[in-house]
Amino acid sequence: MYTPPLFREDRLEAQHGLIRAHPLGLLITHGSTGLLASPLPFLLDATASPLGTLRGHLARANPHWRDLGDGDALVVFRGVNAYVTPSWYATKRESGKVVPTWNYAMVQVRGRPRAIEDREWLARHVSDLTDRHEADRPRPWAVTDAPEPFVAGQLKGIVGVEVEIAAIEGKWKASQNRPEADRAGVVEGLVAMGDGASLAMADLVAHRGPGQATEE
Numbered sequence: 001m002y003t004p005p006l007f008r009e010d011r012l013e014a015q016h017g018l019i020r021a022h023p024l025g026l027l028i029t030h031g032s033t034g035l036l037a038s039p040l041p042f043l044l045d046a047t048a049s050p051l052g053t054l055r056g057h058l059a060r061a062n063p064h065w066r067d068l069g070d071g072d073a074l075v076v077f078r079g080v081n082a083y084v085t086p087s088w089y090a091t092k093r094e095s096g097k098v099v100p101t102w103n104y105a106m107v108q109v110r111g112r113p114r115a116i117e118d119r120e121w122l123a124r125h126v127s128d129l130t131d132r133h134e135a136d137r138p139r140p141w142a143v144t145d146a147p148e149p150f151v152a153g154q155l156k157g158i159v160g161v162e163v164e165i166a167a168i169e170g171k172w173k174a175s176q177n178r179p180e181a182d183r184a185g186v187v188e189g190l191v192a193m194g195d196g197a198s199l200a201m202a203d204l205v206a207h208r209g210p211g212q213a214t215e216e
Contacts, residue, residue: 001108001169006177009105009170016052018079018107018170019044025054027161028074029113031067038064040161042075043129051165054109055125057158065115065159073113073163079105082201088189090181103174103186103201110167116160123151125160174201174208183209 009015019025019042028037040056054075058065081104092098116122127143134140143151175186183205190202 001106001171003169003171004177007171007173009172011170012051012168015107015168015170016044016046018105019054019077019109022077022079025056025075025077025109027056027064027113027163028076029064029067029069030071031069033063033067036064036067038062041129041133042077043125043132049164051168053165054111054163056161057122057125058161060157060159065161068113068115068161071112072110072166075109075111075163077107077109079107080197080200080204081105082190082193082198084175084186085189088182088185089178090185091179103205105172105174105204106170108169108171109163109165111163111165113161113163116162118160119155122155122158122160126155126158172204172208174204176208180209 023041023043024039025042026037026039028035030036038058040058042054042056044052044054046052081102084101084103086092086098086100089098123143130141130143134142175183178186187202187206190198190205193199
């Protein structure tokens with residue numbers, strides 16, 4: 001991933017934070033049939049290896065798990081993102097020498113993937129994944145709420161995927177390369193948009209100036 005120094009985010013806790021906040025990763029591999037890509041909700045275990053380990057699952061009917069390849073996989077996690085119009089820049093009014101851009105936060109992970117068919121692993125993974133995403137609900141649903149024979153049948157239809165992270169990169173592109181007046185205009189413009197994604201990006205731009213690091 002091309003990452004100018006201003007946009008780099010090398011802190012592991014910030015990278016892990018984005019993965020946990022935006023757990024739907026795109027698993028990309030190159031096997032005998034060529035490039036394959038599958039979106040998966042991942043769980044991150046930060047203690048399983050020095051950089052962490054990702055765990056997810058694929059439908060057994062999905063041929064991807066049979067052709068993960070012999071090399072590393074690439075897993076891409078995209079956080080908040082927003083279009084930035086040059087109309088928000090003070091520089092537009094001063095010189096007109098501006099162009100549109102796109103702000104975003106992203107983490108890319110590389111590591112050797114392995115397929116897992118062990119039933120106990122799958123049962124634990126599905127339970128952990130469910131608990132993670134049901135935790136904030138008023139009445140959390142649990143795997144044990146479904147009939148055991150039904151759950152057993154569902155588990156037969158999936159295959160686990162585990163990626164021990166060998167390398168991880170973070171890129172937070174949040175207008176750090178613009179003058180302060182332009183950055184203020186971006187924040188104002190995004191806030192005026194009013195939607196959740198725009199407001200989240202406005203917060204990121206406001207708190208991440210040149211040379212600064214935050215944990216968004």
